[in-house]
Amino acid sequence: YKNPHYASGRTTMVHLFEWKWDDIAAECERFLGPRGFGGIQVSPPNENLVIWSRNRPWWERYQPISYRLVTRSGNENQFSNMVRRCNNVGVRIYVDAIINHMTGTWNENVGTGGSTANFENWHYPAVPYGRNDFNWPHCVITGSDYNCCPDRVRNCELSGLKDLNQGSDYVRQQILNYMNRLIDMGVAGFRIDAAKHMWPHDLRVIYDRLRNLNTAHGFPSGARPYIYQEVIDLGGEAISRNEYTPLAAVTEFRFGLELSQAFQRRNQLRWLVNWGPQWGLLASGDALTFIDNHDNQRGHGAGGNILTYKQSRQYKGAIAFMLAHPYGYPQLMSSFAFTDTEAGPPMNSRGDITSPTINADNSCGNGWICEHRWRQIHNMVVFRNTAGNGALTNWWDNGSNQIAFCRGNQAFIAFNNDAWDMDQTLQTCLPAGTYCDIISGARSGNRCTGKSIVVGSDGRALIIHRSNEYDMMVAIHRGADSRL
Numbered sequence: 001y002k003n004p005h006y007a008s009g010r011t012t013m014v015h016l017f018e019w020k021w022d023d024i025a026a027e028c029e030r031f032l033g034p035r036g037f038g039g040i041q042v043s044p045p046n047e048n049l050v051i052w053s054r055n056r057p058w059w060e061r062y063q064p065i066s067y068r069l070v071t072r073s074g075n076e077n078q079f080s081n082m083v084r085r086c087n088n089v090g091v092r093i094y095v096d097a098i099i100n101h102m103t104g105t106w107n108e109n110v111g112t113g114g115s116t117a118n119f120e121n122w123h124y125p126a127v128p129y130g131r132n133d134f135n136w137p138h139c140v141i142t143g144s145d146y147n148c149c150p151d152r153v154r155n156c157e158l159s160g161l162k163d164l165n166q167g168s169d170y171v172r173q174q175i176l177n178y179m180n181r182l183i184d185m186g187v188a189g190f191r192i193d194a195a196k197h198m199w200p201h202d203l204r205v206i207y208d209r210l211r212n213l214n215t216a217h218g219f220p221s222g223a224r225p226y227i228y229q230e231v232i233d234l235g236g237e238a239i240s241r242n243e244y245t246p247l248a249a250v251t252e253f254r255f256g257l258e259l260s261q262a263f264q265r266r267n268q269l270r271w272l273v274n275w276g277p278q279w280g281l282l283a284s285g286d287a288l289t290f291i292d293n294h295d296n297q298r299g300h301g302a303g304g305n306i307l308t309y310k311q312s313r314q315y316k317g318a319i320a321f322m323l324a325h326p327y328g329y330p331q332l333m334s335s336f337a338f339t340d341t342e343a344g345p346p347m348n349s350r351g352d353i354t355s356p357t358i359n360a361d362n363s364c365g366n367g368w369i370c371e372h373r374w375r376q377i378h379n380m381v382v383f384r385n386t387a388g389n390g391a392l393t394n395w396w397d398n399g400s401n402q403i404a405f406c407r408g409n410q411a412f413i414a415f416n417n418d419a420w421d422m423d424q425t426l427q428t429c430l431p432a433g434t435y436c437d438i439i440s441g442a443r444s445g446n447r448c449t450g451k452s453i454v455v456g457s458d459g460r461a462l463i464i465h466r467s468n469e470y471d472m473m474v475a476i477h478r479g480a481d482s483r484l
């Protein structure tokens with residue numbers, strides 16, 4: 001459950017938060033496939049409660065009303081087409097699975113597919129679920145429960161959301177019917193939302209009853225789904241992520257928190273020399289890593305001030321470090337613009353999500369940020385693919401915020417987050433030649449659209465990077481984007 005099953009040579013997934021299935025399929029064929037992206041996390045595809053009283057907030061999709069594949073992103077047919085078209089170009093699909101709970105206590109009672117529910121008596125006819133399928137006695141999680149009472153965190157309601165009993169064979173069967181149908185359609189795995197709020201032994205039973213991935217979509221026979229469990233654990237709670245790592249991968253929230261600190265100069269970059277488990281992070285193979293996610297980019301969930309697209313220069317620096325460093329399985333966030341932390345995706349007056357437009361410079365419009373289309377970010381995805389399993393070697397730092405390192409003999413990156421210029425001759429581990437910096441530009445024919453770096457026969461190069469340059473790093477590698 002810890003293998004993403006990316007197509008060969010691919011390493012990175014992107015969360016296309018709130019995108020519609022038809023738009024994702026198009027993005028796979030026109031951008032993500034050709035640019036070497038490994039996979040996509042999609043928003044929950046199951047029917048959710050329609051909450052107009054809060055003007056269709058993003059979190060309404062985290063309130064299931066059934067497992068029917070009808071949401072504002074599209075219907076079952078459009079979902080199936082998206083999976084097929086993305087797999088065809090080597091881009092995997094991972095589904096955000098909301099299996100801990102159903103809806104909260106709202107006046108609304110209609111879902112995105114027209115199903116109704118009556119939460120007062122735990123009545124969800126479109127599954128169907130009834131009173132016996134939820135945890136009893138009725139209780140609601142309070143803040144102090146996270147520190148004292150693991151049983152309550154699992155068996156009581158999170159934010160008033162009706163709490164399913166995953167110990168019941170019937171509930172397990174409904175969840176498995178839903179997840180196995182998605183596997184048959186060709187998905188590669190799942191994000192398990194609110195995993196902390198479910199018992200590890202129940203999750204293990206469910207995971208072990210999932211089907212193997214569908215070989216008709218290019219997966220090897222016997223391939224198990226990739227599963228990454230959302231466990232927000234910044235330390236200090238009664239429940240530890242170590243209860244979940246024996247089962248499958250886990251979201252490593254400390255990763256984004258620490259790198260956000262470092263790239264805002266609350267920690268010197270030089271301390272990243274031993275980045276990984278020595279910083280209290282999970283074992284690399286257990287960790288789904290990210291800088292920000294849909295939840296903490298708007299201050300919900302895991303606290304601390306997380307870098308987002310809004311602090312773009314520092315954000316690109318942190319993302320570049322995440323993609324250059326061999327630790328973990330990285331996920332990029334792709335957002336819609338927001339100021340109101342409750343606001344849902346761009347939509348028309350009827351509540352239909354509006355599609356991203358693609359500008360001449362490859363950026364997105366219509367209220368979509370598309371961080372994955374920023375040159376510095378998608379070029380670093382290619383950097384990570386090119387680096388492969390090359391080890392991190394030749395770490396250099398200036399005792400402050402200038403650092404540099406190699407990945408095998410395939411790639412080299414240097415950062416300058418000091419308030420003064422960087423001017424150093426450093427070992428790049430690359431063969432002699434001229435390389436285009438893929439942060440300030442890329443190779444175009446036999447020239448560089450941005451900076452270029454000359455590597456001597458000893459592998460060393462003069463790296464000059466001013467403190468006021470547009471981006472704080474320079475990166476080169478042996479792939480076609482960079483090597484002249």
Ligand SMILES: O=C(/C=C/c1ccc(O)c(O)c1)N[C@@H](Cc1ccc(O)cc1)C(=O)NCCCOc1c(-c2ccc(O)c(O)c2)oc2cc(O)cc(O)c2c1=O
Nearest residue numbers: 059062098104105159160161193194196232295300301302
């Ligand atoms: O802000 C939100 C939604 C946040 C949210 C949604 C999806 C996530 O994956 C997530 O991590 C957070 N929800 C709003 C609105 C809300 C929703 C339901 C409700 O009955 C009342 C209000 C909110 O203000 N929620 C209370 C604080 C956020 O508490 C939530 C957490 C959460 C936060 C911190 C933790 O350490 C943790 O273990 C869990 O997970 C959810 C998961 C869901 O699947 C659905 C949810 O409603 C929530 C969720 O409310």
Ligand SMILES: [Ca+2]
Nearest residue numbers: 154163197198
């Ligand atoms: Ca629960």
